[in-house]
Amino acid sequence: MVTEIIENYLKAIYELQRKYQSVPTNALAESLSIAPASVTGMIKKLAENGFLTYTPYRGVELTPEGMEKALKVIRVHRLAELYMVKMLGVPWDKVHEEAEKWEHVLSEELEERIEALLGYPKWCPHGSPIPSREGKVEYVKSFPLTELAAGISAVIAEVDDRNPELLRYLGELGLIPGEEIELVEIAPFDSLFRIKQGESQIDIGKEAASKILVTVIVE
Amino acid sequence: MVTEIIENYLKAIYELQRKYQSVPTNALAESLSIAPASVTGMIKKLAENGFLTYTPYRGVELTPEGMEKALKVIRVHRLAELYMVKMLGVPWDKVHEEAEKWEHVLSEELEERIEALLGYPKWCPHGSPIPSREGKVEYVKSFPLTELAAGISAVIAEVDDRNPELLRYLGELGLIPGEEIELVEIAPFDSLFRIKQGESQIDIGKEAASKILVTVIVE
């Protein structure tokens, strides 16, 4: 039986695999906020169940089955987030937390109804891609706004969905995925990033700017 | 912490209290499909936590706190059922099962948004009353269609939400809560109940008729 806890392990491992080819026990423990020793026990079980391959002292890697399960959970999570924003009017800084619960309970039938009602969307409210029913995901190559050169235009691609404070701040400023902006200038010591969005000018600090991922516009 | 399991205990006890003043261990075990010995252990814990009063060999009764928690869960369950039928187009025979999961995960904020979107409804799709936020419930006095006299008109009040087969059958016939019907005649041995609904005539068996709860129309 795939419990909610197992789903969370698989999801966390999937996300960490974008950074590590093989995910270390400690990184996983940190991500799940549990003790490393507890992780060792669980990954042994998950390896036995065929969700991942485990090499002691070397970390874990998802098998195709593990990947499939992880993507399913992530898909439901992101569909739920968008559904709550668009259909239930929940503020975008709160949907991540709610979706952490929905992702484990939505039936396949509901998953598909919601997807259809939303018009088969490609991205969640924070700009992350929604995996297809077949488990395909298309990541957009993006980088922090802090690495953009002054005078260049870009589109906001993605923001960290786990940071409600940041989301509230950016939401109020209208800096949401899909919006086109131009980085007008960078103040000395990277202390301030001056942005032009349409007619309005916005100043944000380095901290916030580093958390806004953008893509350059190519014609 | 009120776990999902505790919520299910409280919900079950609440429902059983409509039949028993004090709920016997065995009845609760049967309702939850677990062994009576397991129930004994849990109700001791729930008594310690103040959710119910427990007299060994005499059964349990919910305290006001227990009642409050139970009604909260039932409220979310019924709101979720109606939401799924009206907003997500889920067939009414499937929403009970889904709501068994939703009832444990919807936040208060979502509960209220859903209630508002539905226009502060009074009944779930199966005709059960939706408790108010303050925990008030108004049950409608109803009785099985089999006890109605021939020639009398009535309104369908409630049907068993846990019986998908019955629900599909009644749904196809259009026999849903709120509909006005007239019991035209009862065939010998109660073998068949002939109903008039608007212009159409419908025959149903005793088994099904006994599960349709009605109220007589008073002017």
Added chain:
DNA sequence: ACATTATTTTAGGCATAACTAAAACAAACT
């Protein structure tokens, strides 16, 4: 190569919520 440091695993425990089998109790009948 060896010592230090960091990571990971092993070993032993704990809480929750279920189980079975046997004992205790209550109700009902003679």
Added chain:
DNA sequence: AGTTTGTTTTAGTTATGCCTAAAATAATGT
């Protein structure tokens, strides 16, 4: 009152999934 029957509790286990402390292994620096 005593016996039978049915209900409920006690006692002892089990599986999950977490914990801490200590041991083992790997990585790093000299």
